[in-house]
Amino acid sequence: MDSIRVFAPATVANVACGFDIFGFAVDNPGDQVTLTISDEPGVRITDIIGDEGRLPREAARNTAGIAIQTYLKQINRTDLGLDVVLHKQMPLGSGLGSSAASAVAGVYAVNELLGRPLPVIKLLPFAMEGERIACGSAHADNVGPSLLGGFVVVRSYSPLDVIKIETSAKLYCTLVHPDIEVNTKDARFILKNEVSLKNTITQMGNVAGLIAGLMTPDYDLISRSLVDVIIEPVRSILIPEFNEAKQAALDNGALGCSISGSGPSMFALSRNVQTAEQVGAAMQQAFLSVGITSEAYVSQINRQGPKVI
Amino acid sequence: MDSIRVFAPATVANVACGFDIFGFAVDNPGDQVTLTISDEPGVRITDIIGDEGRLPREAARNTAGIAIQTYLKQINRTDLGLDVVLHKQMPLGSGLGSSAASAVAGVYAVNELLGRPLPVIKLLPFAMEGERIACGSAHADNVGPSLLGGFVVVRSYSPLDVIKIETSAKLYCTLVHPDIEVNTKDARFILKNEVSLKNTITQMGNVAGLIAGLMTPDYDLISRSLVDVIIEPVRSILIPEFNEAKQAALDNGALGCSISGSGPSMFALSRNVQTAEQVGAAMQQAFLSVGITSEAYVSQINRQGPKVI
Known part of the structure; x- marks a missing residue:
């Protein structure tokens, strides 16, 4: 496999009473990221579709780009070459976790592409780096539910403690x-x-x-x-x-x-x-x-x- | 049945993080109340054992007494005569819900004695009246768990919304x-x-x-x-x-x-x-x-x- 396309869901953070601690994911909308392995080392954003030119194309300043870069550094694979295409399928700056969805899609995609060296829960800190670029702080109440699905509680940041709430509620x-x-x-x-x-x-x-x-x-x-x-x-x-x-x-x-x-x-x-x-x-x-x-x-x-x- | 003796459990309110909203009941200690029907209408505290003379003997100023009086008024049975004996089996003013346990034991006892005209959950406001006498405010984080058992959340006072948390945790x-x-x-x-x-x-x-x-x-x-x-x-x-x-x-x-x-x-x-x-x-x-x-x-x-x- 030298190419992969991943969807990550939009998210609702706070959920009324749970400011900064609570979020959930929805089936629609969401963002998609396509990764293709390239011979040239490094992470490149080769295209962003649907952002009307508003998002940074430089990988280190793009939420998906920085998430992938931080991940590759952690697993000692900075030798890898990756072309990244972002398919933005939701409004930017909308409060729907657009930057989180891109970061999650990116880091989930590269982990899958490499045969899942890390379990999904361990991808959270890399996706949070995307949030740091986008919002100025590495919050987890969007990337948490986008990555894990369902309802998520961010109980603590130090140490990071993210809990998925088991529910059979149909909502x-x-x-x-x-x-x-x-x-x-x-x-x-x-x-x-x-x-x-x-x-x-x-x-x-x-x-x-x-x-x-x-x-x-x-x-x-x-x-x-x-x-x-x-x-x-x-x-x-x-x-x-x-x-x-x-x-x-x-x-x-x-x-x-x-x-x-x-x-x-x-x-x-x-x-x-x-x-x-x-x-x-x-x-x-x-x-x-x-x-x-x-x-x-x-x-x-x-x-x-x-x-x- | 013209006499009944009831145990009500001590309680831990707040439970670290849950100030004013959270409480649980324990098997030991607790208070006991004995009620005996009397020909003379009205509620009388005839004896209090174990308080070293510190609690009020006047029914309207005693947590169990006022809880029972408020209950009888509500169900239109102020004609009833009741002799009340309190067996205090835990320290007073200790933070263990002593006043709540007495109020709960009293109101639970009279409701049982009369053949349970009200379901247990409906007894809460009467027990809270006992707390109002004892502490100056009708809080529910002790009487709630003492009455219902287990872990209880007081989500709201207005309207009163007390939730028993279902748990299989063995603690x-x-x-x-x-x-x-x-x-x-x-x-x-x-x-x-x-x-x-x-x-x-x-x-x-x-x-x-x-x-x-x-x-x-x-x-x-x-x-x-x-x-x-x-x-x-x-x-x-x-x-x-x-x-x-x-x-x-x-x-x-x-x-x-x-x-x-x-x-x-x-x-x-x-x-x-x-x-x-x-x-x-x-x-x-x-x-x-x-x-x-x-x-x-x-x-x-x-x-x-x-x-x-």
């Missing part, structure tokens, strides 16, 4: 990406450095409830726990019509609805595909009522992580 | 009560009203990890998650030799160790009874090294809640 995710821009760094900058003890307690209760709800599974408990009293009240200000779109989701039967990552995309979880689609249409309508167009995606929670295609 | 609890006094209200007063966002995130990660660890069960994850970066660093100052006793517990194989409720008692969790006993001896020795005597209790996590004896 459909609606993602709506309004055509506006929110910079991830700005979205972090507006957060307060202090939280009231009262809100911390409320949030901890919801974190506990969400994990218990997923693992039981208990859909009512999941719904009651999808509440964010710390981050959403601040960041939602950056998203026009946030409250209306959220209310539209809840009115149409969603279990919960909040910001995906640092936005501007929003996610909603529902118990079946019909509800999830209805929720998406209602959310899009809310944005459209003030002239904001959007893209909507509906899919199941992704359980598998990346896959060779 | 032994060591409780050590040093013979010093910490006032619950003081212990709350020294807490800061603000928490850094960083510590909030760390704590949320541990809350998620603890619930996932219990439900899986994953003992290593339970151990890694039994960490409190918000409350313990402040409240432990009120407990002489806290750090030494905690270190002794961990050195002797405990999965984790922290303050029980608002202290001064400490709890440790272990995987078997031998470890739990060794942990208790080591913790007692740490206190004794500075001349502080203590009582130690070792038992399994209580799964049943109150029982008729």
Whole structure:
């Protein structure tokens, strides 16, 4: 095998109550990366399709490129030549984990291409290097679920402790990406450095409830726990019509609805595909009522992580 | 049946990372309440054994008395006459949920005596009234686990949402009560009203990890998650030799160790009874090294809640 193409899923980080610790993967959208072995040593981004020229072509500054480079260094294979093609199949800067999906697809692809020298869980630190390039910090709440599939808790960074939550809950995710821009760094900058003890307690209760709800599974408990009293009240200000779109989701039967990552995309979880689609249409309508167009995606929670295609 | 005697278990609130939201019950110690139907209407505390005269004898000011009175009012049976005897079998003001155990035993007993007009879960608000008398606020992190058994999350107070965590984890609890006094209200007063966002995130990660660890069960994850970066660093100052006793517990194989409720008692969790006993001896020795005597209790996590004896 001298060429491989891998899909890695988009992800929803934070998931209402779990700021910086919680994320899940979806079946759609996602990114694809094609790797081809070349005689010339080094990692080259030979093409990026679908980014409208916005992403860096230099491997060391590209999330997939740096993830692959860091991986090759770790396994002492910097002699390897790799041509990389990125197929961006989701909006950039959307809060859907676009940079994470590219990094995960890249590092998963090279590991498969080389006959899987490392187990999948060990690929996480390399994908996190991609996040460091893209966002300024090596966070794991997008790369974790993109790599492992399902719902993931980042319990700790030092040492890194990423836990996949076992759940039999059948959940459909609606993602709506309004055509506006929110910079991830700005979205972090507006957060307060202090939280009231009262809100911390409320949030901890919801974190506990969400994990218990997923693992039981208990859909009512999941719904009651999808509440964010710390981050959403601040960041939602950056998203026009946030409250209306959220209310539209809840009115149409969603279990919960909040910001995906640092936005501007929003996610909603529902118990079946019909509800999830209805929720998406209602959310899009809310944005459209003030002239904001959007893209909507509906899919199941992704359980598998990346896959060779 | 015109008389009944009920045992209700002691409880560990907070459980390291879960301040105000988390608690569990133990098989030992606990309190007992005896109720006897009387011809004279009204609730009377006729005797309290083991409190050294410290608890109020007036029913409306006694945790068990007020819980029973509130219950009888709710079910329109204020005509009933009840003589109440409290058998206090654990230290008062110890952080082991003494007031909660009495309130739970009382309200469970009267409900059984009357042929169980209310399901057990519905007794919670009456037991919480006992806590309001004892501590100034109707908290549920002791009465919840004492009434339901096992590990309990108080997700929300408004509306009240108390969740029993289903776990097959086999855990032994060591409780050590040093013979010093910490006032619950003081212990709350020294807490800061603000928490850094960083510590909030760390704590949320541990809350998620603890619930996932219990439900899986994953003992290593339970151990890694039994960490409190918000409350313990402040409240432990009120407990002489806290750090030494905690270190002794961990050195002797405990999965984790922290303050029980608002202290001064400490709890440790272990995987078997031998470890739990060794942990208790080591913790007692740490206190004794500075001349502080203590009582130690070792038992399994209580799964049943109150029982008729």
